[in-house]
Amino acid sequence: MAAPIRKRLLGVVAVFGGLLLAVAVVAPLVGTTRISLAHVFDRTTPFADNLDAQIFFIARLPRVVAAALVGAGLATAGVVFQALLRNPLAAPETLGVSIGASLGAMIAITLLPATAILGVPSVSVASFLGSLGALAVVYALSIARSRGMSSTVLLLGGVVLTTFLGAIVSFIQYLADFTKTFQTVRWLMGSLDVGSYTAIVAALVPMVIAAIGYATLPRTLDLITLGPDAAAARGVDVARAERVALVSASLSTGAAVSLGGPIGFIGIVVPHLVRMLVGADHRLVLPAAALFGAAFLIGCDLLARTIAAPVELPVGIVTAMIGGPFFLWLLLRRTR
Amino acid sequence: MTRTLLALALAVRILVAPALGGAMAQDASTVPHRVVSLIPAVTEMIFAIGDGDRLVGVSSYDRYPPAVQKLARVGGLLDPNIETILSLRPDLVIVYDTQQELKQRLARANIPVYRYEHRGLADITQTLRAVGARLGSADAANRAAAKMESDLAAIQRSVAGKPRPKTMLVFGREPGSLRGIDASGGYGFLHDMLGVAGGDNVFADVKRQSVEATTEMVLARQPEVIIELRYGDSLPTFDTARIVREWDALSSVPAVRNHRVYVLTGDQFVVPGPRVVEATREIAEVLHRR
Numbered sequence: 001m002a003a004p005i006r007k008r009l010l011g012v013v014a015v016f017g018g019l020l021l022a023v024a025v026v027a028p029l030v031g032t033t034r035i036s037l038a039h040v041f042d043r044t045t046p047f048a049d050n051l052d053a054q055i056f057f058i059a060r061l062p063r064v065v066a067a068a069l070v071g072a073g074l075a076t077a078g079v080v081f082q083a084l085l086r087n088p089l090a091a092p093e094t095l096g097v098s099i100g101a102s103l104g105a106m107i108a109i110t111l112l113p114a115t116a117i118l119g120v121p122s123v124s125v126a127s128f129l130g131s132l133g134a135l136a137v138v139y140a141l142s143i144a145r146s147r148g149m150s151s152t153v154l155l156l157g158g159v160v161l162t163t164f165l166g167a168i169v170s171f172i173q174y175l176a177d178f179t180k181t182f183q184t185v186r187w188l189m190g191s192l193d194v195g196s197y198t199a200i201v202a203a204l205v206p207m208v209i210a211a212i213g214y215a216t217l218p219r220t221l222d223l224i225t226l227g228p229d230a231a232a233a234r235g236v237d238v239a240r241a242e243r244v245a246l247v248s249a250s251l252s253t254g255a256a257v258s259l260g261g262p263i264g265f266i267g268i269v270v271p272h273l274v275r276m277l278v279g280a281d282h283r284l285v286l287p288a289a290a291l292f293g294a295a296f297l298i299g300c301d302l303l304a305r306t307i308a309a310p311v312e313l314p315v316g317i318v319t320a321m322i323g324g325p326f327f328l329w330l331l332l333r334r335t336r
Numbered sequence: 337m338t339r340t341l342l343a344l345a346l347a348v349r350i351l352v353a354p355a356l357g358g359a360m361a362q363d364a365s366t367v368p369h370r371v372v373s374l375i376p377a378v379t380e381m382i383f384a385i386g387d388g389d390r391l392v393g394v395s396s397y398d399r400y401p402p403a404v405q406k407l408a409r410v411g412g413l414l415d416p417n418i419e420t421i422l423s424l425r426p427d428l429v430i431v432y433d434t435q436q437e438l439k440q441r442l443a444r445a446n447i448p449v450y451r452y453e454h455r456g457l458a459d460i461t462q463t464l465r466a467v468g469a470r471l472g473s474a475d476a477a478n479r480a481a482a483k484m485e486s487d488l489a490a491i492q493r494s495v496a497g498k499p500r501p502k503t504m505l506v507f508g509r510e511p512g513s514l515r516g517i518d519a520s521g522g523y524g525f526l527h528d529m530l531g532v533a534g535g536d537n538v539f540a541d542v543k544r545q546s547v548e549a550t551t552e553m554v555l556a557r558q559p560e561v562i563i564e565l566r567y568g569d570s571l572p573t574f575d576t577a578r579i580v581r582e583w584d585a586l587s588s589v590p591a592v593r594n595h596r597v598y599v600l601t602g603d604q605f606v607v608p609g610p611r612v613v614e615a616t617r618e619i620a621e622v623l624h625r626r
Contacts, residue, residue, distance in 0.1 A: 031552055032552060032553070032556065033555075033556040047588070048587075048588050048593070050553065051556070051558075051588075054588050055552055055555050057556060058586065059550065059551040059552035059555055060587075063551075072615075079399055108511065108512075109510065111513060112511070113511075114511030114512040114578075114579075115470060115511075115512050116513065116582075117577075121510065121511075121512040121513035121515065122511065122512045123511065123512060123513065123515075124513075163505075177568045178397060178412070178568075179507070179508050179568055179606075180568070182508070182518075183509075183510060183516060186516055186548070187510065187516065191515065191552040192550075193515060193516075193551055194515065195513050195514045195515050195585060196513070196514075196585055197549055199513075225443050246513075263524065273396060284465060301544050303549065305375060305552070310541070310547075310552055310553070311542060311544070311547060311548065312543055312548060330466060
């Protein structure tokens with residue numbers, strides 16, 4: 001029989017946490033410019049003259065932190081959406097929250113005056129507001145669901161919302177000035193060069209709320225995976241749990257996309273990968289996905305900024321190029 | 337009746353041709369009189385050599401000279417409207433060489449095309465001469481091209497011997513933040529203009545037209561001057577002081593620390609036509625302001 005859950009959880013946190021720690025320590029030290037760690041923390045040189053410290057603290061550290069947050073946010077959202085919709089193809093993009101965030105960013109880039117709100121760039125703010133708008137629609141769908149809407153209908157509603165918002169994104173891109181169209185296309189490829197810590201702190205707020213929501217979920221998600229009737233039979237308030245799950249996963253998606261853009265593949269590959277490694281128990285899957293998602297995206301971003309030096313690749317291309325073939329290989333290996 | 341008119345028109349063209357094309361022995365029947373230009377730079381060239389009255393249609397991105405406002409719009413690089421183009425009954429269409437489908441459709445309609453390619457600064461005067469020859473205005477085009485070349489040479493002479501600041505030429509970024517900075521790489525007319533104006537491009541080694549400059553690249557390359565170009569639809573709404581202030585997030589970069597971030601506005605920086613001389617002069621002015 002499996003070891004007690006507490007022990008297994010400790011093991012999961014030790015292994016995936018160790019991986020994350022290792023990646024997070026190495027990533028800020030590696031890049032297109034060679035920097036010396038001793039010089040970074042050399043207090044005798046003033047910061048304004050210490051190029052190594054500037055590169056470390058202004059360029060790389062915020063990137064690594066942003067990658068960790070975005071990776072964890074998208075991976076956990078993927079886990080929750082897949083369980084909730086009982087569909088292995090579900091991802092943070094499925095219910096329209098991600099494209100809502102993209103639409104907000106498109107509007108800010110093409111139509112709104114450039115500005116910053118409390119130090120957070122207007123593009124990120126508009127993007128998060130866009131995700132909230134989509135969340136409102138998703139929430140209405142979830143209320144309808146608690147009155148008996150099937151998860152297929154919920155999924156269908158989300159897919160239609162995604163397509164609809166996607167059409168508006170295309171419309172805005174088509175109308176925009178040529179250079180702005182290019183900026184919107186670039187934004188949609190995702191980037192973790194966030195430029196400031198303020199944007200990170202701003203994204204952290206919804207992420208923490210989502211994490212609190214996640215903390216209440218694991219047992220009920222396990223039961224919901226078996227089917228809402230089975231869950232209800234065990235005394236779970238399925239409707240309420242589903243709403244908590246939807247809102248938490250949506251907030252985490254919105255925060256991640258408004259910070260780093262719609263970076264694909266993390267939200268679908270990482271949950272499946274983690275389930276293959278730790279099993280289906282959500283008490284293990286959720287923390288493992290958060291830690292592994294963070295480590296995976298830090299690693300992908302490290303590749304994105306070094307592999308084609310002196311230029312960079314958009315990180316979304318790297319996640320897809322690594323995640324796609326790797327995932328297919330895993331599927332083939334498992335069915336052999 | 338129609339045939340007589342056509343013959344008459346042809347005769348008139350042959351008689352008038354020498355006046356249009358100067359001494360050039362140009363086959364009069366091929367000198368175009370109804371030109372559609374999908375390239376803003378070529379539109380400006382045609383106006384510069386005095387043949388603007390032959391244009392009947394321009395791209396959706398044309399803004400200069402003001403006379404283009406009265407001309408029909410036929411789409412752009414990605415969305416040329418073949419129907420509008422055909423309805424203008426052009427006898428020459430100036431297209432991007434990459435517009436394969438458009439070229440095929442125009443060939444089917446038996447409409448001649450001039451194929452344009454976007455390259456370096458030296459290619460601008462070359463294109464000007466070629467377009468002029470195609471329009472039967474070789475003399476005017478040669479004069480305009482020679483004037484551009486001597487003006488650019490004069491700018492180059494005026495900055496010779498002056499220190500050449502390490503410069504980052506930014507032509508786009510995400511509004512309101514220092515994300516997604518697009519800077520000129522070491523290839524193309526922007527890079528060439530910077531060189532003529534007496535600056536050294538910090539991304540000269542990256543042989544591409546554009547480089548996406550991350551925070552790390554800006555810090556590592558240490559530009560002494562940052563020139564930010566603003567152009568396009570939102571032209572009148574820029575708040576220059578705020579644009580400069582946004583760079584304060586990278587206060588340790590020499591250009592920011594020494595208050596050498598400049599904003600230059602206007603389409604002349606992104607349209608590789610006759611106005612590049614003016615644009616180069618503006619760049620030279622801010623580079624050597626101290």
